[in-house]
Amino acid sequence: MLLSAESVTKRFGGIRAVDDLTLTVEKGELVGLIGPNGSGKTTLINLMSGALVPDGGHVRIDGISMSGKAPHVFARSGVGRTFQIPRLFRRMSVLENLITPALALKRTYSRVEAEHKAHQVLAFLRLTHVAALEARALSGGQQKLLELGRALMLEPRLLLLDEPFAGVHPKLLDQVAERIEELSRTGYAIVLVDHNLDAVRGLVRRLVVMARGRTIADGAPDEVLRSVDVIEAYTGR
């Protein structure tokens, strides 16, 4: 067990964005997380990365409780994440965006080593040609890729990706999916949030469906998608 959320609850005023939810991610697993708008997917990602503190329940990494820990501690424990709307260091270069987390992670890392690693990530994401640009100059799809790259620079064991396909050009879509598949093959555990059922179902071996802050289904994609609850959640009855 790599990361587990145990009976986590998060309230915003009157609504329970995440409601007594339990989810465990194993090493190297690729999990799809789907659900209608406002079902609590992003809130769950925020809870699992320390960006939000649960009102109830615990998040554990390697069985150790992360209660009261800041997000950078989650990052140092091996959790990398992206944001639904890309949040880059906009007025820093693409290369600087990448070396920053590496240098923050390891005091012993030299700038040269970090840049060497950054160039490998850039090549992997096909972004080498924009390395010197400011991040704000990138297209929406390129920003999504760069955010993935920034998370990769942490050498995480678990990647939490919040809608990596949103706003990505159809031509680039396959490329993003390919990168994610490749990462999964090399041993990263990944939680993949998306609206696009078709994009996710082909990619993952486990699908979790959320509705109103709870998981309503969890299992093999085909099985899950046949279940009545899921169809209800998506059609709104």
Next chain:
Amino acid sequence: MALRAKPAISWLVAIAVMAALPHWLNAYWLHILATSWYYAILAVSWALLAGFAGQFSFAHMAFAAIGGYTSGLLAVDLHLPVPLGILCGVASAALVGAAIGWLCLRLRGPYLSLFTLAFALILQLIIIAEYQFTRGSLGLSVPGLFGGNSDLPYYYAGFVLVLASLAIMGALLRSRVGLFLRALREDEDAAEASAIDTSYYRILVFTITSAFAGLAGGYYGHYVGILSPNIVTIPEMGLVVAMAVVGGIENLPGAAIGAIFVFVASEALRSGGQLRFVALGLVIMLTQRFAQNGLVVLAAARLARATRRRAPSPKTATG
């Protein structure tokens, strides 16, 4: 090789010119420049805090006052040697800076600005109210750093302090800490997600920049010989902001040059009365509109382009 040598040469030339300058200056302009060093250190440290780390604090003059008054009071009441007093002033400004940084941890953008402004105003009121210690609005007479009546030693001491401040803060920015501070400015949540302990670096940047503000205050007090709560006024803070903006808020040497330029210009235009502040305001507005990186940075870029054009090398000829 040649490209790398260029900045070093411009630095050496600038230092040599400033070192030789007093030969051609009368006592009045020597005094003006020696005073401008105070503003230069403040503008540079505020540029680091606001321009690089994104913390738009209006408490900077309060830290200058803390440094100045700590050192001044130690010299007056305890007869502490002035250099030692200045060090204590720097330390106390750093300490209070750390506390303010900690208190501001959850405040962002305009809320931080308002909080720090309130802190500065409270400190000003305390200085006025605690008359028996600080002499209030009358001002506290403090001993000079050097004996004698000449401003010359202050000119050189202040100049060295400006250079040292630029060297230390510049080195900090070139290290990985510079990257973390800029990441903090760009997006705190993304910085946290990138393994950066943003609370630590916020407190760190407040501590360091407050220390330099305290140093400026100490230098100023023991140079002009009198400290008053006027140091902490909003117009004074506005002046330092203007200096950094005109020079280049994301360029430390630019901020220093901006400070010297603005201070000298405002003195040169003294005959213009209040109109000079109108002129200053216009310059700031135009800078913000047309040269957001600052006039000094803009001028340096123009100059570089002009010299390149005059001596075209095969590499740049296409540009």
